[in-house]
Amino acid sequence: MKSIEVVAAIIQDGNRIFATQRGYGDFKDWWEFPGGKMEEGETPEEALVREIREELSADIQVGKLLHTVEWDYPKFHLTMHCFMCALVHDALHLNEHEAAKWLDVSTLHSVKWLPADEILLPMIEKELIYFQQFKNPPKFNVGNTIYWYCDDDQRVHHAKVLSIVYFLAGEYVEEISYEVLDECNGPAVRRYIDQYDATDKDLSA
Numbered sequence: 001m002k003s004i005e006v007v008a009a010i011i012q013d014g015n016r017i018f019a020t021q022r023g024y025g026d027f028k029d030w031w032e033f034p035g036g037k038m039e040e041g042e043t044p045e046e047a048l049v050r051e052i053r054e055e056l057s058a059d060i061q062v063g064k065l066l067h068t069v070e071w072d073y074p075k076f077h078l079t080m081h082c083f084m085c086a087l088v089h090d091a092l093h094l095n096e097h098e099a100a101k102w103l104d105v106s107t108l109h110s111v112k113w114l115p116a117d118e119i120l121l122p123m124i125e126k127e128l129i130y131f132q133q134f135k136n137p138p139k140f141n142v143g144n145t146i147y148w149y150c151d152d153d154q155r156v157h158h159a160k161v162l163s164i165v166y167f168l169a170g171e172y173v174e175e176i177s178y179e180v181l182d183e184c185n186g187p188a189v190r191r192y193i194d195q196y197d198a199t200d201k202d203l204s205a
Contacts, residue, residue: 008035023098
């Protein structure tokens with residue numbers, strides 16, 4: 001069985017991602033994430049930038065590698081490197097696909113995905129939900145005191161927030177920074193910030 005190595009762009013705009021519908025081949029009318037084959041000498045990121053320019057006449061910023069899918073189709077084995085991406089400009093043009101749409105968590109399963117692309121959906125759901133948790137208004141305001149329970153020493157600690165978090169293409173542009181006000185290790189603070197629900201526990205310093 002022959003093997004094909006490709007790249008795919010999971011283009012994120014806030015709490016939604018961009019999906020395209022194939023207009024040709026054995027899987028015509030199925031949905032996928034845009035991308036294509038890597039050329040000799042290209043890095044996955046370089047291939048993805050080129051492919052999106054060719055397919056959508058768009059420039060993207062390539063973010064983190066979400067997952068590499070290994071999938072056996074009837075005629076070939078597919079290796080697909082899937083990256084979180086963001087548009088540099090809003091303009092998109094369908095040069096190869098017959099349709100496209102933006103999908104959020106509630107509509108992510110509303111289209112017929114290619115089998116290899118469908119594997120990514122639970123991971124993408126987590127990315128979109130994670131984004132929703134940190135979108136405006138910010139979860140932590142500068143100057144707030146946050147409290148957390150540390151598994152290591154089984155004590156409650158607190159820290160002052162020095163900056164808030166911003167997202168681009170599913171990854172941090174600016175990390176939350178904080179001043180620890182009592183003894184505890186950094187990972188415990190970070191873990192709590194990732195999981196914290198500030199609805200009724202966020203107290204002003």
